[in-house]
Amino acid sequence: MNATDIIKKAGLKITPQRKIVYEAIAELKHAAIDTIIAKVQESNPDITISTIYRILDSFYKADILSQVNHPNDGKTYYDITPIPHHHIFEGQKIIDYSDPKLTELIRRYLKEGAFETENIDKIQVQIIINPIKSD
Numbered sequence: 648m649n650a651t652d653i654i655k656k657a658g659l660k661i662t663p664q665r666k667i668v669y670e671a672i673a674e675l676k677h678a679a680i681d682t683i684i685a686k687v688q689e690s691n692p693d694i695t696i697s698t699i700y701r702i703l704d705s706f707y708k709a710d711i712l713s714q715v716n717h718p719n720d721g722k723t724y725y726d727i728t729p730i731p732h733h734h735i736f737e738g739q740k741i742i743d744y745s746d747p748k749l750t751e752l753i754r755r756y757l758k759e760g761a762f763e764t765e766n767i768d769k770i771q772v773q774i775i776i777n778p779i780k781s782d
């Protein structure tokens with residue numbers, strides 16, 4: 648699906664600005680807001696920062712994007728993949744890690760253990776790989 652179809656399917660009106668912002672994050676995959684702003688304004692300096700904030704917020708609320716917190720810098724990153732998935736953090740790099748078996752394993756483990764609830768909304772594992780230290 649292209650940007651237009653995804654935006655339309657989420658029930659949002661298509662605007663040129665929305666398309667540009669979506670395409671920028673689609674290329675970045677995971678990006679902090681300042682990176683998205685820089686990318687958008689690089690070729691579209693007329694799109695204001697507040698417009699970009701507003702568009703990202705509407706995308707997030709419409710479930711077109713998700714968010715992930717980077718454990719290394721504590722920043723929130725927008726994530727082009729809205730469906731639940733795990734992440735591998737390697738330095739500043741964020742790599743998607745999809746593993747339904749792992750998710751199911753954790754869900755079952757929690758349900759059978761101390762966590763007796765059916766209401767687990769999201770299981771997201773963060774795997775942090777330490778950079779090789781040279782000393």
Ligand SMILES: [Zn+2]
Binds near residue numbers: 726728732743
């Ligand atoms: Zn991701």
